[in-house]
Amino acid sequence: MSTPVNxxxxxxxxxxxxxxxxxxxxxxxxxxVEDVMMTYLEDAIxxxxxxxxELTIVDxxxxxxxxxxxxxxxxxxxxxAWLEPKINTEGVIRGKVTPGDYTAKSPANLLDKLMKxxxxxxxxxxxxxxxxxxxxxxxxxxxxx
Numbered sequence: 001m002s003t004p005v006n007x008x009x010x011x012x013x014x015x016x017x018x019x020x021x022x023x024x025x026x027x028x029x030x031x032x033v034e035d036v037m038m039t040y041l042e043d044a045i046x047x048x049x050x051x052x053x054e055l056t057i058v059d060x061x062x063x064x065x066x067x068x069x070x071x072x073x074x075x076x077x078x079x080x081a082w083l084e085p086k087i088n089t090e091g092v093i094r095g096k097v098t099p100g101d102y103t104a105k106s107p108a109n110l111l112d113k114l115m116k117x118x119x120x121x122x123x124x125x126x127x128x129x130x131x132x133x134x135x136x137x138x139x140x141x142x143x144x145x
Contacts, residue, residue, distance in 0.1 A: 002061040003071070008044075009037050011075035016082060037078070044077030047125070050133045069132060076125050083118045087111065 013022065024033045045055045051073075053064040066074070 001065045002063055003066040004061050005038070005041060005057060006060070007066075008041060008071055008074050008078070009034075011071055012037065012040070012078040012082075015075055015079055019082075040078040040081040041074065043081035044074045047077040047080065048073055048129060050129055052132075069128075073125065073128050073132060076121060076128065079121050080118065080125060083114060083121065087114045087118060 016022075021033050021036065024030075041057075045051075048055070048070075051070060053066060053070060054062075055074075056063050
């Protein structure tokens, strides 16, 4: 049995809440959303390189069945990929306007909040990946090499 990528997409969309992606889904532009989410998922797979299962996707399914923890890690890694274009866009805007204009026009220092959110999610993902990587390994045996 294999895991459909839609399971990961669903977890990801529930994490980000209302967004441009959900607006596009409501407008029936599913192909565009799936393309964007596949890009985020591919980035997540690269980030989660310590996964103990094969993360190859064939016909919109992983070739192996992923457990809950692996699905959770992938969806959180997708959040990191989702945040990057938002931060980059805000960073470009900040660089093209004067500091006074940026502060006046920016809703509550959006760039700083996005960067703090990205850092928090990155820390959380790193912790989850590390815990996953060491699960089932006897540390005493590991040091005997």
